[in-house]
Amino acid sequence: MGWTRGSRDDYDLWASFTGDDGWSWDALMPYMKKIEHPSPDNKNLSNFWISSDHGTDGPIGITADAAPALFSSLLIDYTNDSSSEFAWNQDISSGNELGLGWFPWTIENGARSSSWTQYLRPVVNRTNLDIITNTQITRIVQTGIEGKQPIFRAVEFAMSKSSPRGLLHAKREIILSTGAVVSPQLLMLSGIGDYATLSELGIKTLVNNSNVGQHLQDQARLAAVWQVAPNVTTLAVIQYQIFNFSRSHR
Structure with a gap:
């Protein structure tokens, strides 16, 4: 359910490499905005959203703090004390992903906002649409x-x-x-x-075409692990609760 765009530099590099300006950030931005709208789950939209870089009436609902943890707020507050090393990024989907900021999610009214819920389910009875499952x-x-x-x-x-x-x-x-x-x-x-x-x-x-099936690049991910004070709520608590809930409802 994570909802982020790539870097402006990456899109512009694709455009330069292919000789097709249609791959550039500016050319694709209208379509990025056309997909989304701000979800009512957002508590304070201005904290993570640059409105000019987002859509207002697209089908997919976007939020960044549907289930905020105390630890998240502490981390964001840290950017005020160490702005030179960990800069505050108001909107990581605005073409610059460097820095610390709220992570956007496809959540609306407490539920996942997806291609099924927003695109297919509303028109599933159309006569010119066939959905074939288990195929x-x-x-x-x-x-x-x-x-x-x-x-x-x-x-x-x-x-x-x-x-x-x-x-x-x-x-x-x-x-x-x-x-x-x-x-x-x-x-x-x-x-x-x-x-x-x-x-x-x-x-x-x-x-x-010798390029088909080649050049796959995996996403590098590094995790930093440390202890927090006993009164600080982290995602580990939420994940533990979800795990126990899923076990009890099997």
Whole structure:
């Protein structure tokens, strides 16, 4: 449920590297703002939100202090005493992520604000929307050629490893949105990837691109651990309560 944007410098680097200004921070900002609105769970919006950098009427509700802990406030207060080393960052989603600030979450009215609750559930009965569950896409399928480029406007799917394969055709386009691991996997299963790698797996190469399935960079994360005073509430207490609650309701 964490809700943060990347660094302005990263987006602008993508734009420079690809030669496409559409990847720049300024070009993407209208779409970032279009997704969100401030959640009524926020106790003091001005503490973490620069209003000009956020949307007001998008579907996803955003908050930063839905369940604040005493420890969080103490850490934020520390920025006043050590601003040169740990600077206060009013809004870490405004293109600069350096410093200490409130972390935004997709929470509204005490519940998760998600693609299901805000996008799909309100329109689930539309006649032009089909949601297929317990089903996995096995590959995207070439349906033709435009110029010298293969066109992929169909997907193959199955409900289990041994079940028959089905085929769905798109009139306009297919949007592949299956994450940093499964997206390249599906492309390679579809014949889009490095020729040598696909040949070893017995997959016919339709588009030879040695970058598919490569260059994955994991997110580095460092944890600092220390003791706090007995009267200070930390997330560990909340996590312990959730763990006990989940065990008692199995």
